[in-house]
Amino acid sequence: MTQQNVVVCNTKSSVELSVFPAVTAPQKPPVAGGGYISISRRPRRVLKNLEINGDQRINAWVESMRASSPTHLKSTTSSFSEEHTSWILGHPSALDMFDEIIIRSMEKQIVMFLDYDGTLSPIVEDPDRAFMSNLMRKTVKKLARYFPTAIVTGRCKEKVYNFVRLAELYYAGSHGLDIKGPTTTTSKYNKDSKAEAVLFQPASEFLPMIDEVYQQLVDKTKSTPGAKVENNKFCVSVHFRCVDEKRWSELLHKVKSVLKEYPKLRLTQGRKVLEIRPTIKWDKGKALEFLLESLGFGNCNDVLPVYIGDDRTDEDAFKKLRERGQGLGVLVSKFPKDTSASYSLQDPNEVMEFLQRLVEWKQVTMQASS
Numbered sequence: 001m002t003q004q005n006v007v008v009c010n011t012k013s014s015v016e017l018s019v020f021p022a023v024t025a026p027q028k029p030p031v032a033g034g035g036y037i038s039i040s041r042r043p044r045r046v047l048k049n050l051e052i053n054g055d056q057r058i059n060a061w062v063e064s065m066r067a068s069s070p071t072h073l074k075s076t077t078s079s080f081s082e083e084h085t086s087w088i089l090g091h092p093s094a095l096d097m098f099d100e101i102i103i104r105s106m107e108k109q110i111v112m113f114l115d116y117d118g119t120l121s122p123i124v125e126d127p128d129r130a131f132m133s134n135l136m137r138k139t140v141k142k143l144a145r146y147f148p149t150a151i152v153t154g155r156c157k158e159k160v161y162n163f164v165r166l167a168e169l170y171y172a173g174s175h176g177l178d179i180k181g182p183t184t185t186t187s188k189y190n191k192d193s194k195a196e197a198v199l200f201q202p203a204s205e206f207l208p209m210i211d212e213v214y215q216q217l218v219d220k221t222k223s224t225p226g227a228k229v230e231n232n233k234f235c236v237s238v239h240f241r242c243v244d245e246k247r248w249s250e251l252l253h254k255v256k257s258v259l260k261e262y263p264k265l266r267l268t269q270g271r272k273v274l275e276i277r278p279t280i281k282w283d284k285g286k287a288l289e290f291l292l293e294s295l296g297f298g299n300c301n302d303v304l305p306v307y308i309g310d311d312r313t314d315e316d317a318f319k320k321l322r323e324r325g326q327g328l329g330v331l332v333s334k335f336p337k338d339t340s341a342s343y344s345l346q347d348p349n350e351v352m353e354f355l356q357r358l359v360e361w362k363q364v365t366m367q368a369s370s
């Protein structure tokens with residue numbers, strides 16, 4: 001495997017490119033209907049998994065697909081409300097805990113990491129129409145005036161940029177496999193850092209393979225009504241939000257039949273989406289770490305990274321914050337889910353309110369000190 005091609009940065013010059021260890025023993029199937037399965041117990045869902053017990057594995061995956069966006073939970077039952085109450089105790093609302101969060105940020109530089117779908121924009125059926133509101137855009141723009149801000153997404157960087165349209169942000173597209181610094185003038189933060197010049201693509205050699213697989217998946221799945229394949233540059237998404245549940249297993253078989261020819265790609269899941277990615281050790285958590293280093297906060301104690309996201313791939317970033325013993329993870333969810341995040345927000349509206357409060361707090365403290 002050759003080296004990644006573009007690194008214009010003062011930090012990591014090489015990336016581990018070895019593949020994830022394949023799961024060799026059968027794993028417990030994911031929890032049915034209960035949202036995410038435990039992060040700590042969750043096996044890496046590599047494609048090999050599917051081949052261990054044939055149909056059993058497929059069934060486990062289909063169960064997991066059902067649980068991938070748990071809108072079907074019975075939100076009116078008392079057992080749900082008990083579960084929710086106890087979950088909220090463990091993952092309190094970032095709005096309710098705002099004062100505590102501010103205390104934690106004292107004397108520290110907050111760095112913001114924001115997922116896109118389900119965090120800044122509501123989840124919609126058509127991924128090409130997942131627009132963020134103008135108010136959200138204005139809020140993120142203000143936020144970036146005070147704190148370095150990055151969008152970290154599974155989407156292709158260019159596509160998410162077209163939705164967000166803020167040149168002053170950092171963008172980590174394709175689950176962190178395509179990183180770019182702001183394209184506006186000099187940053188206010190860490191004048192010595194080379195963060196603006198950041199351009200990092202650790203999986204560039206996979207581009208031809210991803211294009212090939214994308215094409216094959218389009219061909220293979222066109223007979224499944226509602227299936228949609230999205231080329232995210234360094235990864236591919238196969239959406240099943242609009243596919244009849246009875247056809248999920250058939251769709252999975254189709255995806256699997258394409259991927260069996262590509263052992264260097266792995267299959268994971270997001271919210272009603274199957275995600276195909278290179279098997280390199282790189283994820284949203286690594287992207288977060290990379291951006292912190294690029295900004296000059298690699299080994300600092302006086303930084304507070306705040307990561308807000310709603311999906312399984314965001315768990316890699318939440319875990320990274322826990323590993324670093326630094327910063328805070330905020331899961332966007334109305335439903336209890338196993339997560340490594342410390343706080344929660346219910347939906348993009350609450351995310352916006354939280355970001356607005358951060359901006360207001362910063363404005364007040366700046367006025368007070370001037």
Ligand SMILES: O=P(O)(O)OC[C@H]1O[C@H](O[C@H]2O[C@H](CO)[C@@H](O)[C@H](O)[C@H]2O)[C@H](O)[C@@H](O)[C@@H]1O
Nearest residue numbers: 116117123124125127130153154237271272273
């Ligand atoms: O890391 P993210 O920014 O959360 O990207 C994950 C996937 O997001 C998008 O799909 C999700 O949002 C769509 C629009 O609301 C929705 O239709 C879909 O069901 C969700 O999974 C994006 O389209 C995918 O390519 C990303 O993999």
